[in-house]
Amino acid sequence: MKIVNDFNDYQIMDMADGMKLEFWNGIKLSRPDPQIIWSEKTNPCLWNQIDAVYNRSNTGGGNWDIKKDIPSSWQVRYRDLIFNLKLMGFKHTGLFPEQAYNWNLIREKIKKENRQLNVLNLFAYTGAASIAALKAGAFVTHVDSSRGMIDWAKENVISNNLEDKPIHFFVDDVVKFVKREIRREKKYDIIIMDPPSFGRGSKNEIWDIEKNLYELIQDCTEILSDEPVLFIVNTYSTGLSKTVIENVLNLTVNKKYSGHISSDELGIQMQNSELKLPCGIYARWEKER
Numbered sequence: 001m002k003i004v005n006d007f008n009d010y011q012i013m014d015m016a017d018g019m020k021l022e023f024w025n026g027i028k029l030s031r032p033d034p035q036i037i038w039s040e041k042t043n044p045c046l047w048n049q050i051d052a053v054y055n056r057s058n059t060g061g062g063n064w065d066i067k068k069d070i071p072s073s074w075q076v077r078y079r080d081l082i083f084n085l086k087l088m089g090f091k092h093t094g095l096f097p098e099q100a101y102n103w104n105l106i107r108e109k110i111k112k113e114n115r116q117l118n119v120l121n122l123f124a125y126t127g128a129a130s131i132a133a134l135k136a137g138a139f140v141t142h143v144d145s146s147r148g149m150i151d152w153a154k155e156n157v158i159s160n161n162l163e164d165k166p167i168h169f170f171v172d173d174v175v176k177f178v179k180r181e182i183r184r185e186k187k188y189d190i191i192i193m194d195p196p197s198f199g200r201g202s203k204n205e206i207w208d209i210e211k212n213l214y215e216l217i218q219d220c221t222e223i224l225s226d227e228p229v230l231f232i233v234n235t236y237s238t239g240l241s242k243t244v245i246e247n248v249l250n251l252t253v254n255k256k257y258s259g260h261i262s263s264d265e266l267g268i269q270m271q272n273s274e275l276k277l278p279c280g281i282y283a284r285w286e287k288e289r
Helices: 044-049 097-112 128-135 147-159 174-184 209-223 242-251
Strands: 010-016 019-024 027-032 052-056 062-066 074-078 081-085 118-122 139-144 167-171 190-193 198-200 206-208 230-235 259-269 276-287
Touching: 010 044, 010 259, 027 044, 074 097, 081 128, 081 147, 097 128, 097 190, 097 230, 097 259, 097 276, 118 128, 118 174, 118 209, 128 139, 128 147, 128 190, 139 147, 139 174, 147 167, 174 209, 190 209, 206 209, 209 230, 209 242, 230 242, 242 259, 242 276
Parallel strands: 027 052, 118 139, 118 190, 139 167, 190 230
Antiparallel strands: 010 019, 019 027, 052 062, 074 081, 198 206, 230 276, 259 276
């Protein structure tokens, strides 16, 4: 498991009974997580200091129970990156801290190349990976089907003082966008995707990761440049193992461009503990070192 241990503005303080107690730069949140199947609390007293807790509904969804006054938006920093957080309707805050592992890798790959790289970020959410790539000097294309997420990503660009850097935003269905890019003969050196298990596009198109991921990755091979650098797939789907994603990359990207494929879990280690919380998997193709 790949663990990020230098995210000072984010910590898991405790976890038990299907809930994690988190520190987000001064704000303490309690959110559900299905991986937490044990009941023993390591630090029971900390659970009395919660600012907001997300309660699931028996009929689906849920709501935030605000215990103390907290801002409608606040910021966290990771190294020299800044992200705006908000309490979203479906338990999220707009950031997945374990992805800092990938942000570091993306920046490292971009800086090693002696040329400006074109980066495509699909299912790009609030833009953390886009910010990392932009900060490293790449030209970034950011695609998400939600106008709200695109607006949030633009806020993150402004917070990082990157407004004058080359980034293009598209509110679009990812599958349709990639097919149009094939027709336009557009090329990218790095492709990043963070597909949901299930979702809907900008015009109510259905996305099912188990039915649609292979074809999407296959299409993406048509828009990779002659000298691609990196292809990353992140997933939180419990139905797909990292080996499955590796197999797909072998049958698509690696079939066309000989390189190296690897995969692993991403996770967060609880503060002052040996406990680790798995937070999804990644698989990646990268050019031979």
